[in-house]
Amino acid sequence: MKVGDGSRVSAWYDIWNDVGPLSSFLTPRTISNAGFRLDAKVKDIHENGSWIWPTAWRDTYPVLIQLDHFTLNPDMRDEMYWKDGSELLQYSSSNVCHSIRVREPDVNWVKIVWFHQCIPKHAFLMWLIVRRKLLTQDIILQWDSSRRKNMNMMCCVLCFAHIDSHNHLFFECKYSSHVWDNVRHKAGMSDVKASWGDIMDWLLVRVRSKTAATFVSKLLVATVAYFIWQERNARLFRNQTRPPDTICGLIVETMRFKLMGVKFKDCVRTRRLLEDWGIGGANVIDDGG
């Protein structure tokens, strides 16, 4: 803490001087016996330019002599800082987070998953897929038999032909590939097969591109993945079934609503792209990143 008027800094427990928290050598009993409250602030123990603690403390704890010339500044608020190595940062949760987290170089797929104007819940699922973190049946089957109980009857609830896995659901499954094949042309991905590897490779080549077309393809892949995973879970846990064409309709509708709310830079290509989605030129005015 940097002391200003001393009204917010705990006299005993905060670190506000080079000596460290005074509680490191003053016990609660010592503090109370001298007539101070344990929740006293710095301003409560400093009057008329000097400390009001017993003079005997200076003999018992000579380290306090270092604080003799301390002054309060009534016109300044107390301020909290975060010490990052030798550097003092203004205290904020983001500064603290950046200071203590482990930083790694960006992974090459970061912009495929997280990008400006993405749909957050879709992006989150994309992240789980890329990290292979969804609890698919192939992963459950690796559990020991006591944990998976009667799961030997498992199969993909979309096609009933295989067990489900990341690669199967996205989008090798007959159901998923039907959905993918029906919507991929809307993002200029007509020749990209229904395989997660192929789709990622295709996107990785374009990862630095800031065109509206790349934005639409990233958005589409995430949206398709989201609705496939949602359908899989609806069948598995709620016994609700929708045909693939209904899912295609939902994907297109979700994409359209999203694209209607995004501002794009005006150019012929973007206009044409949006027209393919049935959207007029009204929102083609600004930078969509």
Ligand SMILES: [Zn+2]
């Ligand atoms: Zn399947």
